[in-house]
Amino acid sequence: MYSDPYLQELTAATDGWFARGLTALAVTATGLLMGFSATPAHAADHAATPAAKAWTPATLRGALAALPKGDAERGRVVNQQLFCASCHGDTGVAPTQNWPHLAGQKAAYTAKMLLDYQSRLRSENKGAALMHDIAVMMTPQQIADVSAFYAVQAAPRDDGTPRPVRDGKGLSAEQLVKKGDPARLLTPCASCHGVKGQGGKLEASALAGQNPLYFTRTLLRYQSGVRANDAARGMSAFAKKLTRSEIDALAAYYADRPVAQK
Secondary structure (H helix, E strand, O other): OOOHHHHHHHHHHHHHHHHHHHHHHHHHHHHHHHOOOOOOOHHHHHHHOOOOOOOOHHHHHHHHHHOOOOOHHHHHHHHHHOOHHHHHOOOOOOOOOOOOOOOOOOHHHHHHHHHHHHHOOOOOOHHHHHHHHHHOOOOHHHHHHHHHHHHOOOOOOOOOOOOOOOOOOOOOHHHHHHOOEHHHOEOOOHHHHOOOOOOOOOOOOOOOOOOHHHHHHHHHHHHHOOOOOOHHHHHHHHHHOOOHHHHHHHHHHHHOHHHHHO
16 A cells, blocks of 8 residues: 555655746746746736635536637647647656546546646645646637547556555445445445446546555545645545545556456
């Protein structure tokens, strides 16, 4: 099982790398795209940015419907030009275990995350703050295009990411995915994320093939309240009822879904 100190250490290292590396990329991209000498003015912008308004299912549907139709080929170009590939890979498969895989992700989910980064509704760590610097440069068309690009990529198989080893406590991943736990009012994961982890409507993300370390870290952040950009707080409520062993079991289960279905 991944220990909490391990997650904390990796998160701290990740934040440090992100702060050094992606800031430079964001500043460079700003200069390239906006046509002026790039300076790190986002600190002043942050102070002036009003608090983001939380989504409701209705406002989220409206925002996603308002986006233009995405084009996957144009999205491939966006993935390179805006340096998305530096962290998420040329085809949406992250080159290290620090970042989420986006290959095979639902377009609606990717688009929502970019809108959340733009508004700072997602602001749980330094990585989110720096994603804001990229997202605010993106037009609605670019958001739609890069989301379409990731959606048509194949979910990773055997990505080499270490799988957590559960300690046997709590329910199995199979039970949580297919049946949930009525005693804790836990609905089956499949009811939102699909029986194969392919994702569902709006912000119900695809989970098949996801980096298990990122999966674990995400659920722990929902559980602690550090991340709270889910509409109607559905994931937050779900995560709070899970044990650490169950989170690890789900992380390993979904990471291996594309292989299991091959």
